[in-house]
Amino acid sequence: MAIKQFHFAVVGATGAVGQQIINTLEKRALPIKKLTLLSSARSAGSSILFKGESITVQEATPEAFEGVDIALFSAGGSVSKKLAPEAVKRGALVIDNTSAYRMDPDVPLVVPEVNKEDIFLNKGIIANPNCSxxxxxxxxxxxxxxxxxxxxxxxxxxxxxxxxxxxxxxxxxxxxxxxxxxxxxxxxxxxxxxxxxxxxxxxxxxxxxxxxxxxxxxxxxxxxxxxxxxxxxxxxxxxxxxxxxxxxxxxxxxxxxxxxxxxxxxxxxxxxxxxxxxxxxxxxxxxxxxxxxxxxxxxxxxxxxxxxxxxxxxxxxxxxxxxxLLKGAAWNSVQIAEAYIEGKS
Amino acid sequence: MAIKQFHFAVVGATGAVGQQIINTLEKRALPIKKLTLLSSARSAGSSILFKGESITVQEATPEAFEGVDIALFSAGGSVSKKLAPEAVKRGALVIDNTSAYRMDPDVPLVVPEVNKEDIFLNKGIIANPNCSxxxxxxxxxxxxxxxxxxxxxxxxxxxxxxxxxxxxxxxxxxxxxxxxxxxxxxxxxxxxxxxxxxxxxxxxxxxxxxxxxxxxxxxxxxxxxxxxxxxxxxxxxxxxxxxxxxxxxxxxxxxxxxxxxxxxxxxxxxxxxxxxxxxxxxxxxxxxxxxxxxxxxxxxxxxxxxxxxxxxxxxxxxxxxxxxLLKGAAWNSVQIAEAYIEGKS
Structure with missing residues (x-):
């Protein structure tokens, strides 16, 4: 049986945490079919190397989430508030690294070592806690x-x-x-x-x-x-x-x-x-x-x-x-994605 | 009635705290008759300006405490252990800024805002607590x-x-x-x-x-x-x-x-x-x-x-x-000296 491949997106790809998410995705053995890198209009247009391939950073718009399976957000709370629902509407699972949804009772807040099982209670969004x-x-x-x-x-x-x-x-x-x-x-x-x-x-x-x-x-x-x-x-x-x-x-x-x-x-x-x-x-x-x-x-x-x-x-x-930037942010987000994929397969 | 004048000594005069003690003595209105500056043999010989007068730093020996009324020690615990009793023997009040005597039941440990009255229980040595x-x-x-x-x-x-x-x-x-x-x-x-x-x-x-x-x-x-x-x-x-x-x-x-x-x-x-x-x-x-x-x-x-x-x-x-270096060390020591002198007069 072929392992399901996932289309990933990173929102805030040019930021300090975004770059660590990309590094971490590169190092781990996730089944990535495609990686879409998104940022504000200001930072769009730059290129980032991922597994030997140059990926152009695009502006994060609602349409950019078409076809995305898993979107890792790390571009500030206001971006998540605006675009996470758009990504969910288009069928993506959002793993959000801002404080926008953390205390929302409908959103699981997950540290895999503590409450991995909460991942599967998600309604489209999973929140990554604060680093500290x-x-x-x-x-x-x-x-x-x-x-x-x-x-x-x-x-x-x-x-x-x-x-x-x-x-x-x-x-x-x-x-x-x-x-x-x-x-x-x-x-x-x-x-x-x-x-x-x-x-x-x-x-x-x-x-x-x-x-x-x-x-x-x-x-x-x-x-x-x-x-x-x-x-x-x-x-x-x-x-x-x-x-x-x-x-x-x-x-x-x-x-x-x-x-x-x-x-x-x-x-x-x-x-x-x-x-x-x-x-x-x-x-x-x-x-x-x-x-x-x-x-x-x-x-x-x-x-x-x-x-x-x-x-x-x-x-x-x-x-x-x-x-x-790693366990406090990028790595915990990628860990959530890994546990989600493992639970799905 | 003339105010009694005191002969002060600073032991560890060239160190970070010693320098702050000298600065603080200079700024405050203590009745200082004479200031003797002492250090290790290695640092002795240098000159320090005090109230416009150049004072040569001398080696801290037992004899250096002859005639000293108040000796402020800040040259490490081993120096205090060795020389504080020599200063006391020669009639000086020692205010010690090392950990050498702090927990000695015969030595008051004083922060004037808290236990100024303990100053007058001294048997020759008053300890200055740790900065923190x-x-x-x-x-x-x-x-x-x-x-x-x-x-x-x-x-x-x-x-x-x-x-x-x-x-x-x-x-x-x-x-x-x-x-x-x-x-x-x-x-x-x-x-x-x-x-x-x-x-x-x-x-x-x-x-x-x-x-x-x-x-x-x-x-x-x-x-x-x-x-x-x-x-x-x-x-x-x-x-x-x-x-x-x-x-x-x-x-x-x-x-x-x-x-x-x-x-x-x-x-x-x-x-x-x-x-x-x-x-x-x-x-x-x-x-x-x-x-x-x-x-x-x-x-x-x-x-x-x-x-x-x-x-x-x-x-x-x-x-x-x-x-x-100030309330945590030099200033607290000088404050003790001030309270002692005030209590004596």
Whole structure:
């Protein structure tokens, strides 16, 4: 029996995540019949090499989705809001990497290591969670299954590439200016659409995305709400403080976890190292722990600094690092496509 | 009546903190009769300008403390261990900025905003707490007095200057190498005396100081144990994850606080802004929150991002930033000297 071949589309093909999606599709053994690359009118016309073939990037229009089986969206929430329904109308499965549909009760929010089965509840759209959420839930899921999960308090150390290619350029430009003892003139971060800009080079900015009424930022509320949705548990207590630091790629997270039952550190290391998608790097004697620079380019979630809290029973601290463009975005989207295709065949 | 004049000594005068102590002594109106500057034999001989007078740095020997009234030590724990008793023997009050005596039950550990009265319990030595501890307890003390303090979970974002001048040079050298796409060749951090070195430029290193048996680093245990000692409360629950990030000066901290009684955010802002040594920067609508780059060179502790936890009653999150060389080290030491002199007169 011939394996079914799929027509893929990547929306936002010229962006930081879009490029990683194309790279990841190239490396994996997906049954791709055709790849359509889409972008805004402004970026259309450029060519991208895929498996030795030059593909011209086209403007993302409703008609561009004719014949597409699986469309991977990563071009911002407003593009997804406008075009994902058009793609679905034309028979495509949309895997959306923006926040547009994540909290929509009709849209499954999927991290394959946690809730792969939700993929098959889709009504045309599957949402890819926020980068900072994905790596945390991958690390927490084995603990949840074994010990039960009560409460999470996370502080993040997030890289600038989550804000796109322009933020990477901005960090490098600012860093050089500081080293040259020149004015920094912040222009992009923390939030492109907001008036105030802050220096990110040699600094830490405790704002990612806009503030909500409750004093948390939207990024923090994503971590809180998405974790509950992915884990199907509204009783879970989740708190987040999200901070941008001068790292190009790779988010790090300091995670406090309160469990239902008492964990043993050696047992936790063993459990996590046998879990899908996780690499344990945890040997204090050898100064081994996850580092953003080492996670860059890797598909896995790295976990280390695992230690029991000194006061609160059943509690752990850990340090969780992953490439925010890969497991945090492109790779998780492609993983969803792989699981979908596997489930279909 | 003439005001008593004091003979001061600074031990470690050529180091990053030592230089800040000299700057701070110069700016404040202390009754300084004479200033003796001391260093290792290697750095001795250089000259430092103080209030228009050139002072030659001398080698720190036991005899160098003859006639000294107040000696500010900041030259590493081993120097303090060796020379602080010699200074005390010669009649000096030692204010020690190393970890050598902090947990000694005979040595008060002082942050003037919290436990100024402990200064007068000294038996010759007063210890200055660790930089990351000082700024946190300053921010917590007003909350503790008003609401009662139960539990703290802190994740730090610490600058490299806490590791001395060589770490600042190292961060700049590595950053330029990354921007030039050259090899980084880490040489200093995370811990000079340990074999493994990691890249700090565009990275986050979850290790400050050496690991303890319990999986926490010594820096983390300092925050835990020193907070309990300064606040005279062994029942306080404190957990810390200490992380070095590529910032030159200014430590930032994501602090979760559980209180005995329910706080109100507006009331907390008001309370903190009226407290000694604190500046509240907390206006989400204006994207105002503390930033390391803005705290550099300032004496105060900056607090913002104050918000109630969404799940746990009586709990708050906040973002606490201060200049680790000033309030975290030099200024806190000079403040102790000021309070001591004030108490004597």
């Amino acid at each position: 959420t994905i790596q945390m839930v991958v690390a927490l899921q084995p603990l949840r299954e074994k010990y039960g999960l009560k409460r999470i308090i996370v502080s993040t150390y997030q890289s600038v590439s989550g804000s796109g290619q322009s933020a990477i350029t901005e960090l490098k430009r600012q860093s050089q200016a500081v080293l040259n003892e020149e004015d920094v003139n912040p222009d992009i971060l923390p939030v492109g659409s907001l008036p105030k800009k802050h220096q990110i080079a040699f600094n830490a900015i405790p704002q990612i995305d806009v503030f909500q009424e409750n004093g948390f930022t939207f990024e923090e509320m994503k971590m809180i709400n998405e974790t509950k949705k992915i884990m199907h548990d509204d009783t879970l207590q989740v708190s987040a403080t999200c901070v941008r630091i001068p790292v190009v790629t790779g988010h790090s997270e300091s995670v406090f976890v309160e469990l239902e039952n008492e964990p043993d550190v050696a047992e936790v290391r063993e459990l996590l190292s046998q879990s899908s998608g996780i690499i344990v790097e945890d040997d204090p004697a050898d100064q081994l722990y996850p580092l953003a620079t080492r996670a860059e380019g890797e598909l896995e979630v790295f976990v280390g600094r695992i230690r029991k809290d000194l006061d609160v029973p059943n509690s752990l601290h850990m340090w969780v690092v992953s490439d925010n | 501890t000082i700024q946190m307890v300053v921010a917590l003390q007003p909350l503790r007095e008003k609401y009662g303090l139960k539990r703290i979970i802190v994740s730090t974002y610490q600058s490299v200057s806490g590791s001395g001048q060589s770490a600042i040079t190292e961060l700049k050298r590595q950053s330029q190498a990354v921007l030039n796409e050259e090899d980084v060749n880490p040489d200093i951090l995370p811990v000079g005396s340990l074999p493994k070195k990691h890249q700090i430029a565009f990275n986050a290193i979850p290790q400050i100081d050496v690991f303890q048996e319990n999986g926490f680093t010594f820096e983390e245990m300092k925050m835990i144990n020193e907070t309990k000692k300064i606040m005279h409360d062994d029942t306080l629950q404190v957990s810390a994850t200490c992380v070095r990030i590529p910032v030159v000066t200014g430590h930032s901290e994501s602090v979760f606080v559980e209180l005995e009684n329910e706080p109100d955010v507006a009331e907390v802002r008001e309370l903190l802004s009226q407290s000694s040594g604190i500046i509240v920067e907390d206006d989400p609508a204006d994207q105002l929150y503390p930033l390391a780059t803005r705290a550099e060179g300032e004496l105060e502790v900056f607090v913002g991002r104050i918000r109630k936890d969404l799940d746990v009653p009586n709990s708050l999150h906040m973002w606490v930033v201060s200049d680790n």
